[in-house]
Amino acid sequence: MNIVSNFVKNSDSISTSTSTSNINNAKVLRNTPQRQVVLKVVRESMDHPTAETIFERARELDPNISVATVYRNLGILFQKGEINQIALPFGACHYDFNLAQHYHFYCNACNSVEDIIAKDVENKSFQGLKDKLDMPKYVINGCELIFTGLCPNCSN
Numbered sequence: 001m002n003i004v005s006n007f008v009k010n011s012d013s014i015s016t017s018t019s020t021s022n023i024n025n026a027k028v029l030r031n032t033p034q035r036q037v038v039l040k041v042v043r044e045s046m047d048h049p050t051a052e053t054i055f056e057r058a059r060e061l062d063p064n065i066s067v068a069t070v071y072r073n074l075g076i077l078f079q080k081g082e083i084n085q086i087a088l089p090f091g092a093c094h095y096d097f098n099l100a101q102h103y104h105f106y107c108n109a110c111n112s113v114e115d116i117i118a119k120d121v122e123n124k125s126f127q128g129l130k131d132k133l134d135m136p137k138y139v140i141n142g143c144e145l146i147f148t149g150l151c152p153n154c155s156n
Contacts, residue, residue, distance in 0.1 A: 037062045038073040042083050048094040048113035086113060103145045109154035116147060
């Protein structure tokens with residue numbers, strides 16, 4: 001779960017003071033065929049896959065892709081704002097190509113993650129919640145809400 005987050009954190013601290021570091025930064029930011037495979041898998045997945053699932057699907061498109069490459073590219077794509085990372089406090093991160101403001105539902109039984117489409121999820125509801133918080137010294141620019149329970153398949 002934290003491998004991708006650690007990569008993102010560590011990639012922020014890459015020094016650009018030497019030519020070797022600049023080459024490393026260029027490699028991180030270069031749009032590689034492997035990154036395109038990872039992005040394609042996330043784009044075509046409606047089930048909010050984990051990194052492991054993305055790796056399995058990516059291997060179907062590129063049998064030579066490694067799990068480390070998938071994790072590294074998920075971190076880069078998340079850092080660049082091309083995908084969303086759904087960090088669950090009780091399991092592996094899931095990934096989502098939907099960048100619009102929306103919420104998620106996590107099934108405690110089958111570990112599935114689904115989008116929740118709610119009316120008035122735009123800035124009005126976030127702003128209303130933000131206005132109710134007693135945190136005047138904080139700059140709050142986002143909110144992630146994950147509902148938990150049992151999905152229809154597991155509740156039967």
